[in-house]
Amino acid sequence: MVFTRIKKAKNKNFMEAVAAGSAMVAFADTMIRPEETSKLLDYARIEESLKVFNPAEIIETFEKYIENFHFDSRVGREKALKAIQKIERSSEEARLVVFVCCAIGSADGEFDNNQRLAVREICRVLGLNPEQFSLDLKAPKPENFPRPAKTATYTKQTTTDNIPEWMKNTSNILPKPGKHEKKTENMPEWMKNPPKIQKQKKSNKPDMPQWMKNPSEIIKQHQENKNIPGWMRKIK
Template sequence: MAFSNRLVSPASPQTDPPGPPPGPRNELWGETFRDAALGMCAVLAATDGRVDPAARMRIAQMAGAHEVLQRQSSDDLRNLFEDNCARLIMDPAFGHAYVMAQIAKATERPEQARAVVRIGLIVGRIEGELDAHALTVIREACQVLRLDPHEFGV
């Protein structure tokens, strides 16, 4: 699993998720972005108080391959993602509110907020088209991040 040990084959097809602008590493793309992005991944992985193991693995691989997130410790990424998933499973209402608060951390940085929504769109389409759950989550994230969902076609 690429998320935990970064064994992603260079030959495997990957979607290039959004990241920071080109140039030197932008230190603003740190914990705030990580927390918001992994919150988005977890809330999209959780449907009806459960997280499908196959979806969890696909989402974890995508997050582990993300150009900004891969700069973080893989253990930290895995632990944060798993913690968010556990919260969503143990108490769906409280877990959802907690994860939305994690997503809201990116509100003050519009570029990061937009990147979080784009990650949500990529994760939501892992299975094909955006389903009703993914659309609802992405629209709610847009509201929390003070972004217009129409900007993203949702």
């Protein structure tokens, strides 16, 4: 009995770290599944350091950390990492904690990126390299890609309620091919008798200045010196 208590006290931190890490990974996808709890119990039955603990005690510790996450994700994360930090960095126990967390993440058959990121953070706290545990993030599936918004479809309008009457039946307005008879029954009055526009007579002569029309008059004035100033007339 005393030996069991000593062993439990020695392995208390390891059990707390396993339960806290399992809760952190299980809550990463915001849904706690029965497969994850069952996986934790399976590990408790095969791990020597956890056999001294009653399975109900391990589940109770696991649920304690889950309740912290339900209260607030930041509070839950802080308390879980604080329990995990009690494990010696880069030790064999640290590696076991990470392996258990990976098993919890893939218990339901889908180890998604949110759970992988949680385990990567646990690796950082324990001084381990995530690449050693195959924790690369997966590319999203095509069905998870954002779908483009549906474009508006054009429906061809077949109704003729808003079409003027003269557009519905153009046979009375337009002549049939090959016929040049003018039908004027449905034509407006102004189209039947359009106003006549008087054509202006075109003149071939451009609008010439006055002095070009009567050059002889200009020459005569020049000869008589009528337009020469007086002071120029007196100069000899």
